[in-house]
Amino acid sequence: MNATANPNPNGNPSPTPNPVPPPPPGLNPNPSPNGAAGTALAIGAAVPRADGPAKVTGAARYTADIGLPxxxxxVLVQSTIAKGRITAMDTVAAESAPGVLAVFVPGGPLRMAPVASFYSADNGPMGDARAPLSDELVHHYGQHVAVVVARTLVQATAAAELLRIDYAEEAPRTSVDDVSALTPPGRDDIVRGDFAAGLAAADVRVDAQYSTPGQHMNAMEPCATLAHWSHDxxxxxxxxxxxxxAVRTALATAFRLPRERVRVISEFVGGGFGSKGTVWPHVLLTAAAAKHLGQPVRLSLTRPQMFTSCGNRPATRQRFVLAARRDGVLTAIAHDSVTPTSVGEDVVESTGGVTTMLYACPxxxxxxxxxxxxxxxxxFQRAPGRAPGSFALESALDELAHELGLDPVELRIRNHADTDPTSGHPWSGKxxxxxxxxxxxxxxxxxxxxxxxxRREGDLLIxxxxxTATHQMDQNQxxxxxxxxxxxxxxxxxxxxxxxxxxxxxxxxxxxxxxxLPFDRxxxxxxxxxxxQAPASIGSQTVAYVGPAVRRACEAVRDDLLARAVADPDSPLxxxxxxxxxxxxxLVADELDRIGALSISAIGHHRPESELPYAVHSFGAHFAEVAVDSGTGTVRVRRxxxxxxxxxxxxPRTxxxxxxxxxxxxxxxxLMEHTVVDPLRGHVVEPHFAGYHIPTNADIGELAVHFVDAPDxxxxxxxARGAGEIGVVGSAAAVANAVFHATGKRLRDLPLTPDKLLAD
Structure with missing residues (x-):
């Protein structure tokens, strides 16, 4: 880690091709969290959200709120088949509709260079080896097949409905049973020790199949993009x-621009959970349309389009074999997983990542x-791989504890990994x-x-x-x-x-x-x-890796100011x-006034060691109590x-x-989430909040969070390590294990809906 002072004589930041805007309304200055301006608050204080006033008053501007002259x-037009080819497109009515500026179709004027995927350098930007609208082939239901641009959103929406498209449809493959499973490129099996020998040494075994359904992120803010090209x-x-x-790099590549000629702004994001962690086709299409028309263009996805256009968590099928001695010490683990991906991408839901490191097993x-x-x-969706993988692993551990007649906490303590079983390194903090x-x-x-x-309370089974919870911290600059x-x-x-x-x-x-300085300054x-530059806001890494860079920058500019002061005979310091x-x-105001500078600045860097001799994970434990209605099968998580x-x-507040x-x-x-897909047509059956079930306040009981608070x-x-995703890992398993304890029925397929609990 290091920091360098800005070389400009007046201390102002070096200019960028596009001037940096003033901060969003409501964020400058930050509100004093305790009502007393000038009160200093150090790390560890439960400071209220600085962006809270801007959000509750509507001053915070999200992408769809931005307006330009x-x-x-x-508006996107999407395919209504899952596999096949477009054979004809009638655009006449749409193009002649009121307010329409253009209708862009495959093979039209929107030309873009290939863009590397987040997952595969030789693929397209978002799960497809093709640029958007580059040909007539359809690879999935909801694929973008046209873009209609008009003066108003109402006009564009109305015109899009006038587009007529004919297809040559083929039967889609919609289930892992429809195809042969493949080893992902570059993902060899992980083998440690001798599984057969460990199995032979065991007194007790658990061999079980688990499954989790596909899920969609459903952030409050749908994805949106606004693009504007300057005269230059x-x-x-x-x-x-x-x-x-990443958006900047993708756009620069697609339009063959130097990166410094592309500016990307995202002041507020209304949730993402991974859906906004990579670059999707609509971003490139919006920029291409704006370039072709010579005016700003905004494109906002509808809620149903979010189910086809911004990724999802794939379903999983997992088999676990656990082998242990009578005292509960694990002797062997086998974990096999199959997860779906698309035709043009190598996305892997890495369910086995937790299995390799969480417990000491040879x-x-x-x-x-x-x-x-x-x-x-x-x-990737929040806690990718780890969320479905931990459900299977922690459910299997619970089954093993039941077979052994051993307390589940005690079983985990007996298999605690004092060092990282994968690398052999000590933990950075555990x-x-x-x-x-x-x-x-x-x-x-x-x-x-x-x-x-x-355990019963009337009709309720308790x-x-x-x-256990864990989340890996990947090193980042x-x-x-x-x-x-x-x-x-x-x-x-x-x-x-x-x-x-x-x-x-x-x-x-x-x-x-x-x-x-006080927080409000x-x-x-x-x-x-x-x-x-900072890393993507994914992987629970922002506080861990951006935080130290902020600290370095602040220390550098502070030390620069003080060094000038103590070296100057005219300074009282x-x-x-x-x-x-x-x-x-x-003091800051006086010293800057004395040297005649409006400001001074510094850049700080955080550069972790490339080969850190420690394994870096966060850890946790979930405990859940449920009440199951014996008549209806309804599950309530009480606490x-x-x-x-x-x-x-x-x-601690955030x-x-x-x-x-x-x-x-x-x-x-x-208990709830399940993306239901029509197996014949390949489309999401209910792409909206009315059909895709997520919890409301009434569904959630008492949740208590405690911290060990031991600096790493x-x-x-x-x-500091990340807190964003570890809360997901293991929590579904804790609920499922509580349902087993309440009912005596072991359910291995999520979600745990009443029909499954009532089935014989």
């Missing part, structure tokens, strides 16, 4: 994305297979045993003093279950800019995002702590490629020991307790919110 509106040929795009850098075999279907391309202990105490873990199916201004404020800029996670707030706390700017100087708004080891907790959201995600996974000494000097 002469803005045209685009520069491209500016507003996009609802979790990775402005003999492990993990096999991952994919099945290519005529379906929309999947992508307090999982504390999570078990604290969770059991806070929850009142006594579920196994009663046999499954024996059960309790638990599971980041940079940030910090600027001290003559009015005694500071501005931090970084091309990261706030996707509803509290990033504006947490990075502001880190900056305030490093600068010694720090403004955070995000979501613009004109700022220093001349020759003062740095340790004795407390930076504050007045859950989650205890998490995520390193230093920068803001972290708790993230983890409660993750636990809710797991409850939804366990090796990930960075900030000591």
């Amino acid at each position: 002469d803005l045209a509106q685009a 040929g520069d491209l500016t795009v507003h996009d609802s994305t979790q990775d402005v850098g 003999n492990i075999t993990v096999r991952q297979r994919i099945a290519r279907l005529d379906m929309p391309p999947p992508t 307090h999982l045993l504390d999570c078990y202990r604290i969770g059991a105490e806070r929850f009142g873990w006594d579920a196994y003093d009663a046999a499954p199916g024996s 059960g309790r279950g638990m599971a 980041s940079a940030a800019r910090a600027e001290l201004r003559s009015d005694g404020t500071a501005v931090v800029s970084v091309a990261s995002h706030d996707i509803g996670t509290g990033t504006y707030t947490v990075l502001g706390q880190i900056a305030a702590d490093a600068l010694g 720090v403004t955070v700017r995000l979501g613009d490629t004109g700022y220093p 001349h020759r003062r020991p740095l340790a004795d100087i407390v930076l504050g708004p007045e 859950m307790v989650g205890v998490f080891d995520i390193g230093r907790v920068v803001n 972290a708790r919110s993230q983890l409660i959201g993750g636990m809710t995600f797991g409850i939804s996974q366990a 000494p090796h990930i960075s000097d900030l000591g």
